[in-house]
Amino acid sequence: MGMKIMTGGFLTTVQDLGRIGYQETGMAVSGVMDQHSAKIANILVGNDCGEAVLEVTMMGPSIQFTEDNVIAVTGADLGFAVNKQPAAMYRALSVHAGDILEFKALKTGLRAYIAFAGGLDIPVVMGSRSTNLKSKVGGFQGRKLEAGDEIGFRAPVRVLDHMERRVAEAEVMPTKEIEVRVIMGPQDDCFTDKGKETFLNSEYAFTSELDRMGCRLEGEVIEHVDGGDIISDGITFGAVQVPSHGKPIIMMADHQTTGGYTKIACVITVDLPKVAQAKPGVKLRFKEVSVEEAQGLLHEENVRLASLRDSIEKEKxxxxxxxxxxxxxxxxxxxxxxxxxxxxxxxxxxxxxxxxxxxxxxxxxxxxxxxxxxxxxxxxxxxxxxxxx
Known part of the structure; x- marks a missing residue:
């Protein structure tokens, strides 16, 4: 079969890189919150970067394997263990039928990712295996995983070539303060010069109101020219909405497809994982960058991921x-x-x-x-x- 869920944890869902091309119909993209960690996990087990993984939030599940396979766990440190023994993250591990995977306690970060060699036997819905919790579409029956659920592996393996090379450097999780780079707009002209200065020069903090849809921030009020309401238009992952109350909200993977609040900026792709891994209380400062800078940073990240795969798979x-x-x-x-x-x-x-x-x-x-x-x-x-x- 593959694996059986013994306990589901706080929020464990099947996610890939998202359901692309359907926002015009009202269907959110969804997908993993921290793409970088999910991609590394998939590379370590020999999958395409877009293969479906389990996204684990805050408190992890307990999973019993019913079939041998190779797995990798990346992202937040939630106290990953196999058969009650601490296990290494950012490394490919062989697991066997009867083994039990669990997470002991949240240490750093917020979301961990589990990749399985050969992928999960989950139906593709509208081009993706991602779970859309609001619409109850995709993933495992459109919902989070619960005790008793069983998921199969599509093409499991007992061991992969070059297991000793299948290791990556652990990502640093946000703990106290992070810098988040943004591209200004598309409605930055709806804010006064003072409002834009406040946005770029003030310290904000993540509140407890953060989920897969968005993160509310607490801090200085951002001043509008004439209120925060606009005719509804499209929203993207990372858009920073500022309603009339002047407090920013960062839209995340399950964001609605349109919205009627002014968007002062958008978080660049390579910094979205920082936001996804930040716990309540973590401080944040925004920094403006150009489109060209954002594209260059994304290119550098893609080169690093390609280099990781090459270091594992290329023959000497x-x-x-x-x-x-x-x-x-x-x-x-x-x-x-x-x-x-x-x-x-x-x-x-x-x-x-x-x-x-x-x-x-x-x-x-x-x-x-x-x-x-x-x-x-x-x-x-x-x-x-x-x-x-």
């Missing part, structure tokens, strides 16, 4: 590089860990090559300084390689 280059002077090879660490276009052999001179040595070492991709005899070379390595010294 088995070509052996032999060096002449074993005592001077190479620098202990790369100067720059980055994608490179030139192969190592292209940068070395012919007299640097010699018959095979007796110790094989591994070099990661990046830029290195390598000294061979009296000569020093700066070389770029496109992918992992082996050398002998």
């Amino acid at each position: 280059n088995e070509e052996t590089i032999r060096f002449k002077d074993a005592g001077t090879l190479p620098s202990a660490a790369p100067e720059v860990q980055a994608a490179a276009k030139a192969a190592l052999t292209a940068a070395l001179k012919e007299n640097a090559l010699s018959p095979a040595g007796d110790y094989i070492y591994w070099v990661p991709a990046g830029t290195f300084r390598i000294r061979v005899g009296e000569e020093e070379f700066t070389v770029e390595l496109e992918k992992e390689t082996f050398g002998i010294r």
